[in-house]
Amino acid sequence: MLGSPVLLVLVGIVSVQGGAAVAKGLFDEVSPTGLVWLRLTTSLLVLLAVVRPRLRGRSRADWLVAAGFGLSLATMNWSIYQSFLRIPLGVAVTIEFTGPLLLAVLGSRRARDLVWVALAGLGVALLGLDGRGLSWSGVAFALLAGAAWAAYLLLSARTGRHWEGLDGLVVASGVAVLALTPAMLATGTAALTSTHVLLLGAAVGVLSSVVPYSLELIALRSLTPAVVGVLMSLEPAAAALAGLLLVHERLGVVQCLAIACVVVASAGATRAAAPPADAPAASAVEVPPPAA
Numbered sequence: 001m002l003g004s005p006v007l008l009v010l011v012g013i014v015s016v017q018g019g020a021a022v023a024k025g026l027f028d029e030v031s032p033t034g035l036v037w038l039r040l041t042t043s044l045l046v047l048l049a050v051v052r053p054r055l056r057g058r059s060r061a062d063w064l065v066a067a068g069f070g071l072s073l074a075t076m077n078w079s080i081y082q083s084f085l086r087i088p089l090g091v092a093v094t095i096e097f098t099g100p101l102l103l104a105v106l107g108s109r110r111a112r113d114l115v116w117v118a119l120a121g122l123g124v125a126l127l128g129l130d131g132r133g134l135s136w137s138g139v140a141f142a143l144l145a146g147a148a149w150a151a152y153l154l155l156s157a158r159t160g161r162h163w164e165g166l167d168g169l170v171v172a173s174g175v176a177v178l179a180l181t182p183a184m185l186a187t188g189t190a191a192l193t194s195t196h197v198l199l200l201g202a203a204v205g206v207l208s209s210v211v212p213y214s215l216e217l218i219a220l221r222s223l224t225p226a227v228v229g230v231l232m233s234l235e236p237a238a239a240a241l242a243g244l245l246l247v248h249e250r251l252g253v254v255q256c257l258a259i260a261c262v263v264v265a266s267a268g269a270t271r272a273a274a275p276p277a278d279a280p281a282a283s284a285v286e287v288p289p290p291a292a
Helices: 004-025 030-049 060-086 089-096 097-105 111-130 137-161 167-186 193-221 224-231 235-247 253-272
Strands: none
Touching: 004 030, 004 060, 004 089, 004 193, 004 224, 004 235, 030 060, 030 167, 060 089, 060 137, 060 167, 089 097, 089 111, 089 137, 089 235, 089 253, 097 111, 097 137, 111 193, 111 253, 137 167, 224 235, 224 253, 235 253
């Protein structure tokens, strides 16, 4: 059972959202920007421990696509943490999912797949009508995270064509850390001298990036990226559960219904956009990233 690829993906989802909840619990001690910087730095150090990217002989196009990939990674993580600061985890991740969901629908040529857009739109509208615990700035940051996530998915595919194995991801992670460093310094570094914060920040990096990414890579040996994508559609529900259990965020019935709409829409859109069974497998860096 422990070796089940489906179980590996589900454990990765729990790890991602658990890491998000731990991160939110630290916002009284360290800024979201500082925590994202710690998360990305931890991920980069782990990657560098196992991967030595080949940097010599690279073309300008190679560096540009990796830089774009890194900037989308930085924007995605920074904006979703800013959203977590302002609105409940489950709501933020639900809104964030509109980015990859729309991307999946655009990958389908069937008009009937617009039903998934309508269902997701209904979910987001329900969140707006309910209004409890919502901040419009939090919603805006979640939408920005969704757009950055869609860009990440597009650029990950291009990076996989320009860089071998995980080389492109290592370079992109370095770009993301460098891009966030000025903002991290501007928000103050006093909290980052605390051993408590550093250890928990590293734990967030392991839970939110290292563990899920590793498990998804293993799972993709047996599962198609489309199946992994459908399973990852459970992330908004997992985020709501993590928010309830770890940071005591209670959602109303309407908010839960909204999350259910987006989960179903995301799963349906992912299946609709799935390539045929005999299509070539995606490269390792094309794995959808953790949503939070």
